[in-house]
Amino acid sequence: MSHLLLRHRDIPDIGEIDVYKKNGGFEAFKKAVTSMKPQEVTDVVKASGLRGRGGAGFPTGIKWGFIPGNIWPHYVVANADESEPGTFKDREIMESNPLQFLEGVAIAAFATGANAAYVYLRGEFWPVAAILDEKIAEMEKAGFLGDKLFGTDYSLRIYTHLGAGAYICGEETALLESIEGKRGQPRIRPPFPAVAGLYGKPTVVNNVETLTNVPLIVEKGADWYRSLGTADSAGVKIFSLSGHVNKPGNYELPFGTTFRELIYTYGGGVTDGRPVKAIMSAGASSAVIVADDKALDTPMDYASVRTLGADLGSASVIVINDSVDMDWVINKTIHFFKHESCGKCTPCREGTYWMLHLIERIALGEDVKATTELLHAVAKQMQNKCLCPLGEFSTMAVTTAIERFPADFKASSSRAKTGTIEGGKHG
Amino acid sequence: MLAEKYPNEVKKILAKYPPERKQSAVMPLLHLAQLEAGFVDRHAVVEIAGICGITETDVAEIIGFYTLYHDAPEGKLRLQVCTDISCALRGADEFLAKVCERLGIQPGGTTPDGLVTVEAVMCLAACDKAPMFQVQGPDGIAYHENMTVDKTMEFIETARKEVK
Numbered sequence: 001m002s003h004l005l006l007r008h009r010d011i012p013d014i015g016e017i018d019v020y021k022k023n024g025g026f027e028a029f030k031k032a033v034t035s036m037k038p039q040e041v042t043d044v045v046k047a048s049g050l051r052g053r054g055g056a057g058f059p060t061g062i063k064w065g066f067i068p069g070n071i072w073p074h075y076v077v078a079n080a081d082e083s084e085p086g087t088f089k090d091r092e093i094m095e096s097n098p099l100q101f102l103e104g105v106a107i108a109a110f111a112t113g114a115n116a117a118y119v120y121l122r123g124e125f126w127p128v129a130a131i132l133d134e135k136i137a138e139m140e141k142a143g144f145l146g147d148k149l150f151g152t153d154y155s156l157r158i159y160t161h162l163g164a165g166a167y168i169c170g171e172e173t174a175l176l177e178s179i180e181g182k183r184g185q186p187r188i189r190p191p192f193p194a195v196a197g198l199y200g201k202p203t204v205v206n207n208v209e210t211l212t213n214v215p216l217i218v219e220k221g222a223d224w225y226r227s228l229g230t231a232d233s234a235g236v237k238i239f240s241l242s243g244h245v246n247k248p249g250n251y252e253l254p255f256g257t258t259f260r261e262l263i264y265t266y267g268g269g270v271t272d273g274r275p276v277k278a279i280m281s282a283g284a285s286s287a288v289i290v291a292d293d294k295a296l297d298t299p300m301d302y303a304s305v306r307t308l309g310a311d312l313g314s315a316s317v318i319v320i321n322d323s324v325d326m327d328w329v330i331n332k333t334i335h336f337f338k339h340e341s342c343g344k345c346t347p348c349r350e351g352t353y354w355m356l357h358l359i360e361r362i363a364l365g366e367d368v369k370a371t372t373e374l375l376h377a378v379a380k381q382m383q384n385k386c387l388c389p390l391g392e393f394s395t396m397a398v399t400t401a402i403e404r405f406p407a408d409f410k411a412s413s414s415r416a417k418t419g420t421i422e423g424g425k426h427g
Numbered sequence: 428m429l430a431e432k433y434p435n436e437v438k439k440i441l442a443k444y445p446p447e448r449k450q451s452a453v454m455p456l457l458h459l460a461q462l463e464a465g466f467v468d469r470h471a472v473v474e475i476a477g478i479c480g481i482t483e484t485d486v487a488e489i490i491g492f493y494t495l496y497h498d499a500p501e502g503k504l505r506l507q508v509c510t511d512i513s514c515a516l517r518g519a520d521e522f523l524a525k526v527c528e529r530l531g532i533q534p535g536g537t538t539p540d541g542l543v544t545v546e547a548v549m550c551l552a553a554c555d556k557a558p559m560f561q562v563q564g565p566d567g568i569a570y571h572e573n574m575t576v577d578k579t580m581e582f583i584e585t586a587r588k589e590v591k
């Protein structure tokens with residue numbers, strides 16, 4: 001099957017505006033603006049079963065439907081923060097198929113009555129923002145952005161906004177704070193962004209990959225989209241495959257593809273021909289999955305992955321072979337979350353700090369059994385107490401690695417290395 | 428002064444946000460201010476606070492919160508190696524150690540000529556192309572992927588000739 005999202009792999013110049021147009025580009029946006037009511041666009045997306053690709057899997061059309069009609073203006077914000085370790089799909093879309101993404105932003109804006117949209121990119125995506133700025137300028141010139149589009153009264157402008165290094169800004173309310181020129185710390189909810197988002201106005205926040213699906217859904221219809229994937233998870237997904245595999249990379253596949261197919265058929269098998277030991281399905285925020293036959297044959301859709309005691313999340317599949325001990329793995333993830341905790345709430349700020357000290361003690365072989373028990377207890381105590389999901393994320397790999405791979409927490413771990421204890425900047 | 432050095436850029440940045448929301452311009456203005464010297468100096472903080480209608484403390488807080496902003500000079504190029512989980516599974520820690528050894532510095536350190544600072548950083552969304560690093564320098568940020576130690580040393584040697 002040809003690619004729907006990573007279309008540049010079939011049509012290399014799809015990022016050029018005339019090539020994009022020749023391949024049906026902007027037809028969906030034109031159709032929406034000239035022949036559909038905003039509500040009808042939202043209804044098609046609802047009926048398609050499209051769910052958010054940023055991690056939570058929330059139905060996109062339902063989210064758009066929350067935007068109230070009595071508070072104005074409205075905003076659409078594309079989440080291009082892409083900072084979850086193991087995730088690198090949005091970057092490929094924006095670098096190589098940027099116009100389909102921007103058309104998706106435009107359709108989302110029309111459907112929700114927004115005349116301005118922002119693309120929030122992590123600061124490291126400086127060159128990607130330059131590409132988008134150029135494409136936005138081309139779209140303005142070609143009459144796809146600006147005032148009175150297609151001879152109607154509808155006007156739209158899209159702007160890029162660069163972050164500056166902070167994973168927490170991927171959380172949608174921290175992201176909105178960041179666009180407002182503040183520190184990226186999550187807001188207390190409610191109110192939800194749909195009611196009081198950017199500048200206190202109704203705002204839809206969607207992931208880059210989510211929005212890139214939208215032009216196809218409007219063009220080909222909800223039934224067509226539903227015919228792909230599984231009943232629970234419609235459509236295709238980009239799986240970012242990394243770690244111990246021979247061919248790491250992005251793979252666009254229907255939901256329901258198994259882990260085994262992804263790792264062995266597409267990913268070329270495991271590094272050094274070793275057995276796969278563990279899988280993290282949602283990047284560093286994942287529970288760790290024991291990679292037995294049952295797990296490997298599990299279809300990758302939201303519901304099925306949950307039966308393994310994990311989440312599909314953004315489908316950032318990290319493969320770990322048997323050369324590594326899991327205490328080393330969570331040493332890495334804890335360092336990450338300690339560094340990225342924004343410091344706003346105590347359980348996460350203090351909890352990540354203590355988890356870091358305990359995993360360092362384990363790495364040094366100090367009283368490993370008792371320290372591991374304490375680490376597990378600290379992680380458990382953090383759960384359900386943090387202000388935003390980051391705090392919870394930081395505990396997932398920790399508790400599951402200790403519970404599912406107890407033998408890896410022993411005095412002399414083969415690859416346990418001390419990391420440097422570094423203070424995060426945010427906390 | 429930013430307003431004198433980059434008048435068009437400043438205008439473009441302010442045009443992105445509603446006129447009464449100038450505070451939103453603080454991050455892009457900081458990126459701009461940092462370009463040439465690699466850090467944000469005192470004068471820029473004052474000027475940006477003025478443009479955005481916020482206090483200097485507000486601006487300093489933003490610099491303090493986000494890891495890509497720096498308030499002190501380091502190497503002209505910041506070579507930031509991702510040593511996060513996926514890259515580490517493909518040898519990023521060893522790569523970082525070897526690059527530092529060849530340069531005779533520790534991670535976090537700067538070469539004696541002030542050219543490069545080498546740092547370990549978190550995931551850069553290039554996990555399938557490890558070992559990799561980004562370079563923060565006078566032209567913004569650029570990625571270098573699927574690197575070897577030799578290729579990295581070549582890159583540094585070339586930069587040594589080009590960056591004054």
Ligand SMILES: Cc1cc2nc3c(=O)[nH]c(=O)nc-3n(C[C@H](O)[C@H](O)[C@H](O)COP(=O)(O)O)c2cc1C
Nearest residue numbers: 052053054079081082083170171172206207210389
């Ligand atoms: C700590 C944290 C980090 C997140 N990072 C991202 C991210 O990098 N990209 C993203 O699209 N969503 C991220 N999310 C999810 C967003 O908050 C939000 O749910 C998403 O952008 C909504 O878009 P979607 O419905 O299209 O998935 C993150 C959430 C949390 C709690």
Ligand code: SF4
Nearest residue numbers: 342344345348388391
């Ligand atoms: S859970 Fe962590 S990241 Fe989230 S608000 Fe609390 S301190 Fe900040």
Ligand code: FES
Nearest residue numbers: 509514551553554
């Ligand atoms: S883990 Fe290194 S770029 Fe993602």
